[in-house]
Amino acid sequence: MPLASARFAEYAAQDAQNHGMKLRFSFPPYPLVGRPREVLRKYVEGNDPITGRPLMPEVIEGLTKPLTEEEKNPKAARRKARPRLLQPDTEENLQRLFQESGWTDGLPIVLPTEARVAHMLTGTAADANEIVGQMTITIHQEKLEYTVEKVAINAVMAGAGPEHLPVILALAASEEGSMPSSTTSFGRMAVVNGPIRQEIGMNSGLGALSPFNHANSVIGRAWTLMTINLGDSRLGETFMGSTGNNMNYNNMMIAENEERSIWEPFHVRMGYKKEESVVSLFQGWSAINSMGAAGCCRPAQEEMLIIMQAFPCLQGALTLVMDPLVAKHLKEQGFDDPKQLSVYLSENFKMTAGQFWGSDVVYSLVEPNARAGMEPYASWLKLPKDAVIAPYTTPEKINMIVVGGETQALWLTTDLWRTKTVSIDRWRPKSGAYKEDDRTARRREARQKRHAAALTASGYDLK
Amino acid sequence: MTNTHDKKTSAFLTTVLDPRGQPTAAVEPHPLAPRLDTVLGKTIYLVDVGFGGGWEFLEETMGWFARTMPGVKTVLVHKKGIMFVDEPEMWAEMRQKADAVIFGVGG
Numbered sequence: 001m002p003l004a005s006a007r008f009a010e011y012a013a014q015d016a017q018n019h020g021m022k023l024r025f026s027f028p029p030y031p032l033v034g035r036p037r038e039v040l041r042k043y044v045e046g047n048d049p050i051t052g053r054p055l056m057p058e059v060i061e062g063l064t065k066p067l068t069e070e071e072k073n074p075k076a077a078r079r080k081a082r083p084r085l086l087q088p089d090t091e092e093n094l095q096r097l098f099q100e101s102g103w104t105d106g107l108p109i110v111l112p113t114e115a116r117v118a119h120m121l122t123g124t125a126a127d128a129n130e131i132v133g134q135m136t137i138t139i140h141q142e143k144l145e146y147t148v149e150k151v152a153i154n155a156v157m158a159g160a161g162p163e164h165l166p167v168i169l170a171l172a173a174s175e176e177g178s179m180p181s182s183t184t185s186f187g188r189m190a191v192v193n194g195p196i197r198q199e200i201g202m203n204s205g206l207g208a209l210s211p212f213n214h215a216n217s218v219i220g221r222a223w224t225l226m227t228i229n230l231g232d233s234r235l236g237e238t239f240m241g242s243t244g245n246n247m248n249y250n251n252m253m254i255a256e257n258e259e260r261s262i263w264e265p266f267h268v269r270m271g272y273k274k275e276e277s278v279v280s281l282f283q284g285w286s287a288i289n290s291m292g293a294a295g296c297c298r299p300a301q302e303e304m305l306i307i308m309q310a311f312p313c314l315q316g317a318l319t320l321v322m323d324p325l326v327a328k329h330l331k332e333q334g335f336d337d338p339k340q341l342s343v344y345l346s347e348n349f350k351m352t353a354g355q356f357w358g359s360d361v362v363y364s365l366v367e368p369n370a371r372a373g374m375e376p377y378a379s380w381l382k383l384p385k386d387a388v389i390a391p392y393t394t395p396e397k398i399n400m401i402v403v404g405g406e407t408q409a410l411w412l413t414t415d416l417w418r419t420k421t422v423s424i425d426r427w428r429p430k431s432g433a434y435k436e437d438d439r440t441a442r443r444r445e446a447r448q449k450r451h452a453a454a455l456t457a458s459g460y461d462l463k
Numbered sequence: 464m465t466n467t468h469d470k471k472t473s474a475f476l477t478t479v480l481d482p483r484g485q486p487t488a489a490v491e492p493h494p495l496a497p498r499l500d501t502v503l504g505k506t507i508y509l510v511d512v513g514f515g516g517g518w519e520f521l522e523e524t525m526g527w528f529a530r531t532m533p534g535v536k537t538v539l540v541h542k543k544g545i546m547f548v549d550e551p552e553m554w555a556e557m558r559q560k561a562d563a564v565i566f567g568v569g570g
Binding site: 031075088149368 | 493526
């Protein structure tokens with residue numbers, strides 16, 4: 001007999017259907033967390049707000065009322081296969097259809113006509129009918145399957161061109177959605193490394209995280225549209241993030257500034273070759289800007305330890321997204337290799353056991369492991385509240401990405417953990433790279449020359 | 464672009480592709496477990512799945528049984544792993560020890 005709080009009645013009804021059985025749910029009021037004992041007792045003694053009936057008698061009935069024929073012999077609720085083409089209509093009506101059906105991110109889309117999708121498919125050597133993967137934004141609901149063509153459709157909708165398709169296909173091949181359903185409202189980041197960054201004109205420099213660059217914008221948006229349409233994200237039905245997360249619009253889609261970083265590229269540190277093009281995916285919730293220059297008043301690594309106190313340390317993971325100036329400053333501090341910084345932060349960050357266990361998300365997702373005897377959590381659970389622990393136990397989970405235009409030595413401290421790194425080269429066209437038009441290439445080259453000239457004129461020396 | 468002209472509305476019609484993934488229809492139907500004739504004299508396990516406030520709510524549920532149906536034995540336990548992971552060994556243990564299970568509180 002399952003109990004779920006009333007806020008999730010709609011979700012539970014669908015979830016039961018997805019499991020092939022119609023469970024007899026009862027629903028106490030919401031929320032339960034943080035409510036005083038007398039309130040919880042009133043909930044137990046009161047009514048199920050969904051049915052209006054007394055809660056506990058309803059629970060007893062659920063345990064004892066004989067099964068119906070439908071409960072004994074349920075039928076699976078199967079959704080029909082989707083047609084390849086929609087009914088022809090005017091552009092205005094189709095835009096409305098996409099919006100009202102929940103197939104967009106709320107912004108106008110480029111309508112995926114057959115001609116546009118066919119043009120998009122010139123960006124990959126893969127067959128349009130090749131299965132790329134399956135996705136769901138929940139852990140336990142029915143996955144949707146998608147082909148290269150389905151990915152291309154969503155790429156067109158996002159405003160992408162064929163040159164962006166290999167990266168978008170790599171994101172799809174990860175089978176990870178950009179908006180997991182958690183009520184905690186996850187955010188994601190995707191970082192591209194390797195030659196494709198420059199071949200398709202991604203921004204890894206000035207304002208890389210702001211909306212100025214076509215490639216960054218449309219690839220990030222495509223991940224979200226795929227999550228909606230291929231991951232079955234439906235507000236209130238499968239997506240339950242309470243506040244949502246504005247990272248979801250673009251998913252912090254960036255390229256690493258390999259050329260201006262004093263360290264080896266991120267993907268090389270992860271074991272890939274420099275000439276390989278890959279996209280690394282990260283998941284978490286938040287990013288905090290250092291809001292000032294590294295090394296002004298105290299070394300960046302000490303400032304990082306202070307900012308880290310804001311996070312609950314759920315996964316023991318952290319990702320620092322830093323301007324090339326910060327990497328240079330840290331090297332001057334003795335961190336020749338970012339791995340040394342990971343070890344420093346792992347060893348020197350401390351919090352009390354009370355602070356660690358006092359987080360709701362740690363209580364929900366880490367304490368069960370502690371009760372099951374997993375170390376070091378089992379030992380930490382026995383400590384007094386004021387005992388000091390070093391919760392970032394695994395330096396390999398502390399990552400550094402170098403991004404930015406060297407106008408300020410700032411960094412973002414994020415609670416993002418790396419989930420996966422995916423090959424982009426697997427999805428390239430036969431020619432290796434989609435040839436963009438000469439005019440776009442010339443403009444980008446001129447922009448890069450202006451930026452390099454500005455850095456040279458400033459006397460900045462990367463070495 | 465596959466545009467056609469609709470003579471009735473004088474508007475150009477466009478054909479576009481469906482952006483949604485295909486259902487995999489992998490779900491198999493399962494019947495519910497048989498019900499009890501009565502809960503009196505039976506042992507009911509209350510399993511806390513781990514969401515905040517759930518344990519305290521189920522403690523109050525135990526209190527309700529003690530006050531209202533003292534003939535029912537209740538046992539409150541934590542689900543061993545996190546709430547998102549199925550635990551076949553837990554269900555096997557419940558089959559051995561419990562006549563019924565109240566499982567929650569979701570969300």
